[in-house]
Amino acid sequence: MSSTTATTAAVTGAEGFIGSHLVEKLVADGHRVRAMVQYNSFSSFGWLETLGQDVLDNVEIVLGDVRDPGSVTGLVKGADAVYHLAALIAIPYSYQAPHSYVETNVTGTLNVLEAVRHLEIPRLVHTSTSETYGTAQTVPITEDHPINTQSPYAASKAGGDRLADSYHASFETPVVTLRPFNTFGPRQSMRAVIPTVIGQVAAGERTITLGDLRPTRDFLYVKDTAAAFATVGTAPAEQVVGRTFNAGTGGEISVGDLVTLVGKLMDADLTVREDTDRIRPAASEVMRLVADATRLREATGWAPAHSLEEGLLHTIEFFRDPANLARYKTDLYNV
Template sequence: MIKKVLVTGADGFIGSHLVEALLDDGYKVKAFVYYNSFNSWGWLDTLPKEKLKQIEVFSGDIRDPNGVREAMKGIDIVFHLAALIAIPFSYHSPDSYVDTNIKGTLNVLQAARDLGTERILVTSTSEVYGTAQYVPIDELHPYQGQSPYSATKIGADRLAESFYRSFNMPITIVRPFNTFGPRQSARAVIPTIITQLLSGETEIKLGSLTPTRDFNFVKDTVQGFIEIAKCDNTIGEEINIATQDEISIGRLAEELIKQINPEAKIICDDQRLRPDKSEVNRLLGSNEKIKRLTGWSPSHTFEEGIKETVEWFKEEGNLQRYKSDIYNI
């Protein structure tokens, strides 16, 4: 039986890749995109026309319970990715993060409860752990709200847990570590470095170089979502999607500079620095649980993912979508 799935945040970076992967796997896909008067479907607009014709697009606002409920009617599986994710923007606009990340998730959960939705996957983030207290970070690691963004994601996760425990709902909390790849926003570090280099900049502006991150290539991240959705043993669980490997921002930048323009150098841009107590200094995730429950493991090396990402940015028209000369928060 072909499953009908809804992807919220389908117009975004990971969401658009998930839509593509679900179509390739034979699912019937409904894409929840953020309503706007430009009739823009975000990154979905860049998909081949033959794929777009297979997608049912629903324009709405995750903060609106009525629209969310309408979008979820007749849906078997919900992949809930819609969220505000930029950490610097959460410093001065935390209300919008509460409304989108917490209340938006509540809207999905309430509708799923009323409609009897078969499976709900709620997207978390490795940022809920804060700086690693031990490594690799497994799903039992303590939570720490080191930014308003991470605090709202902790709140959304705990709401999801409460609906699982209170109403026996088929919920899984999916926790990707740092995903990268084609179409990623310039607010993330890898596109920030690549776009500056490809635009001819010789002084690459970055924040702190010492933090480490566990980078997932986006195609592996979305396959993790799909494998989790296929497995009944993941219901009621919180599951990392991680490579169990780490690299510092400084080393990452040096590798990209070596590949694209060895003459470039790194300079510190103070506006890109997080407040000291807010910076997450180390993220290295455990992937033992997802491997044990689903058999998933990364299919791409970090080097393969970086190569594909750089090549995408080099394609005509892609780099023009980015404003590499300004700090994108």
């Protein structure tokens, strides 16, 4: 595929945080996008509704569900590439509803793989997560790090990864797996730590309610994540197909230090109140994640274009817009 050719890219999970940014990136690169939005009776297209008309003119929105094979087949038919981002992602909710995670993240992925296989789609980009590694045993984390799933969410994502690997090995399905580390930026839900902190500060709070402040994370700005998806979706097959790639910065910061940095950038003197409801079970907490993205850089030339502070400033600007802040319930704990 070439960014100068009007190819068709199908995206599952297109209405979500990363998915909507990826749709923007693909359109900017010259693709037409067929975007699956999970069927709902509110006729809501999620974050796609906030995109400019110049973007939406190149997007066909399809209501469906990755748990339904027919929906997936209709979405991917005739596509030049499929980007599979649809997933249940909130770790705390996976403790409450693990069956839902298996149905979406494992069976949904199976449906996508089957459709891509039988319709002979030239490229499938499957989305993994750094949570499949669990707490770092060696640092930085390469793609050869052991898989150690410490939550039902992580286990369901690892299941999808193994299916993707097996389809490439068994059927030569042209799949590449991208494993982003902790993506952040505008449009992210309040179940993640950065919008939780920034959203509370933007709403006027100076005592921030959080869980454990000790874990460290490798935070990747969402536009860099979208660029990584687009890169592995268009790179020559011999460079990427059948491989798994980390996408991260190689840096890390603790949640506690992150709060301090956000306070500095927002000119706010912050204190933290611990909420035990936000703390994961001890054996389930992933204490340290930091990426080694050498494989992705060497295969494609991709590298992050934004520093943590630059990304935070863009995110702060987003949440300080009253129209954007009004979309969030900053006073509620989002599971």
